Amino acid sequence: MMVVHRxxxxxxxxxFVALKKFLRDDDLLVLNDSxxxxxxxxxxxRKFEFLFLDKIAPSRWKALVKPSRKFGKGAATFVQxxxxxAGELFADGSREIRLSxxxxxQHGGAIPLPPYIKRSAVIDxxxxxxxxxxxxxxxxxxxxxxxxxxxxxxxxSEILNIFPHVFLTLHVGxxxxxxxxxxxxTQHQMHPERFSISPRTAEAxxxxxxxxxxxxxxxRVLESVQRSSGxxxxxxxxxxxxxxxPFQFRVVDVLLTNFHLPRSTLLMLVSAFADREFILRAxxxxxxxxxxxxxxxxxxxxx
Numbered sequence: 001m002m003v004v005h006r007x008x009x010x011x012x013x014x015x016f017v018a019l020k021k022f023l024r025d026d027d028l029l030v031l032n033d034s035x036x037x038x039x040x041x042x043x044x045x046r047k048f049e050f051l052f053l054d055k056i057a058p059s060r061w062k063a064l065v066k067p068s069r070k071f072g073k074g075a076a077t078f079v080q081x082x083x084x085x086a087g088e089l090f091a092d093g094s095r096e097i098r099l100s101x102x103x104x105x106q107h108g109g110a111i112p113l114p115p116y117i118k119r120s121a122v123i124d125x126x127x128x129x130x131x132x133x134x135x136x137x138x139x140x141x142x143x144x145x146x147x148x149x150x151x152x153x154x155x156x157s158e159i160l161n162i163f164p165h166v167f168l169t170l171h172v173g174x175x176x177x178x179x180x181x182x183x184x185x186t187q188h189q190m191h192p193e194r195f196s197i198s199p200r201t202a203e204a205x206x207x208x209x210x211x212x213x214x215x216x217x218x219x220r221v222l223e224s225v226q227r228s229s230g231x232x233x234x235x236x237x238x239x240x241x242x243x244x245x246p247f248q249f250r251v252v253d254v255l256l257t258n259f260h261l262p263r264s265t266l267l268m269l270v271s272a273f274a275d276r277e278f279i280l281r282a283x284x285x286x287x288x289x290x291x292x293x294x295x296x297x298x299x300x301x302x303x
Contacts, residue, residue, distance in 0.1 A: 001154075002291065002300045004282050006274050011282055013289065016154050019256075020162055022301055027254065028208035029165035030201070032149040032217045034172060035140035038132070041109040043077040043084070050079060051112050052105045053094055053146065053174065059102040060087070062094050064174065071095070079105060092175070092191070111135045112146055114295050134296065144171030144194065150258050150295045151215035166204045170195040170217045170239075179263040185244055190265065192238040195221045199234040205251070206232060212254040216266050219243070219273075222251040244268040245276055255302045259286055259293040274302045 003012040003022055014022070039052045048071055051064040065071045065086070075086040082103055087096030099105075111131045137152035139160065149172055175191025182188050205211060205222070213219045224239035225232055232251060242265060255273055260266040271279045282300070291298045 001298060002282060002286055002289075004274060004278070004300055004302045006278070006303060009278055011285055016299060017159065019159070019301070022303065023163070023212060023254070024210060026209045027163070027212050028204060028210070029160075029163045029212045029214055030205065030218050030222065031137070031139060031152050031155075031160075031165060031167050031214040032170050032172075032221075033137070033139050033141040033167040034145040034149060034169050034217075035143045036111055036136055036145045036148050036172075037106045037143055038109045038111055039106040039146060040112040041079050041105055043079055044081065045077065048077055050084070050097065050105070051146065051174070052097070052109075055104075055106075056096070059099045061097045061099065061105065062090065063097045064094050065097075068093070068095065080108065107143075114147065116294060117296070139167065141167070142169050142171075144169070146174050147172045147176065148295065149215045149217045151218075151256050151299060153295070154256075154299055155214075164204075164208075166201040168195065168197045168201050168218065168221050170221045172217055176217070176265065178265075179261065180265060180268070181263075185242075185268065188242060188265070190240040190242045192240040193217075193220075194236075194238055195224075196236040197221065197225060197232065197234055202232050202234045210253045211251055212256065213252040214256045216255075216257055216269050219249075219252050219255060219269060223249060226250045242268075243272050245272040247272040249273060256299060257302070258295065258297055258299050259283065259291060261294065270300075270302070 001014050001016045003014050041050045049066040052061050054062045056062050071086050073086050077084050083100030085098045087098050089095050135148050138157050171194045173191045173193050180188045220239055220241050224241040225235055
């Protein structure tokens with residue numbers, strides 16, 4: 001775990017098990033308890049891979065397909081014995097899939113891993129079992145995400161129970177991890193993601209001295225609700241907030257996060273929280289010190 005002190009522009013190297021050393025006894029950890037859907041399927045002939053994103057009508061789904069160019073409009077195959085025909089192509093690169101039966105293909109498949117984690121097209125049982133365990137947080141509860149809130153992957157139940165903590169839910173979509181391709185970042189559009197905050201969580205946050213957000217998804221919910229409601233309150237809705245420098249954080253005081261991809265909205269959020277030049281210096285040091293990046297990687301605590 002890299003520990004980044006914003007006020008002193010100081011960088012320390014530690015281990016995650018020492019997290020308590022860097023936090024106060026009255027800090028409140030806020031974590032995202034969304035659970036990753038097993039929505040990754042392969043066609044029965046193993047020629048195509050599908051990630052089912054949203055059900056848009058009975059027997060009709062929005063999905064990402066690989067290889068997409070070989071599954072153009074009118075193409076057909078079978079998934080889990082169910083006919084699947086390619087419909088319209090959406091602006092975000094996903095495609096309408098029309099099924100011959102109204103079945104739920106966001107369950108019963110494999111965990112959708114980030115594209116930089118390579119797995120054989122024919123999923124090996126050992127990897128599938130390992131990923132089903134490793135790519136869920138120990139506190140995951142509510143189905144809905146297509147990617148893990150990875151900062152939470154560092155916690156065991158034993159470590160988590162050391163700290164005062166509460167949960168909110170944000171169902172992570174694939175848009176969160178898409179790179180920013182426009183030169184003017186203000187033109188980048190975030191995909192809306194569903195969230196909920198319980199009355200218990202809202203009350204605990206209102207009474208907390210300092211808020212430690214575990215993950216960028218947690219930050220986005222808290223800062224979005226604060227801006228729309230003027231305070232953190234029990235609520236359900238969607239957020240497409242895009243946080244980038246300069247940004248005034250009104251709720252989050254400390255952030256625990258992983259190391260993120262270049263040109264990602266996640267890296268921009270972290271840069272807004274801790275100063276872009278300082279974060280870039282920290283990332284260079286992380287490379288020199290051979291930190292592991294991305295989902296199954298190491299973490300950064302920003303104080």
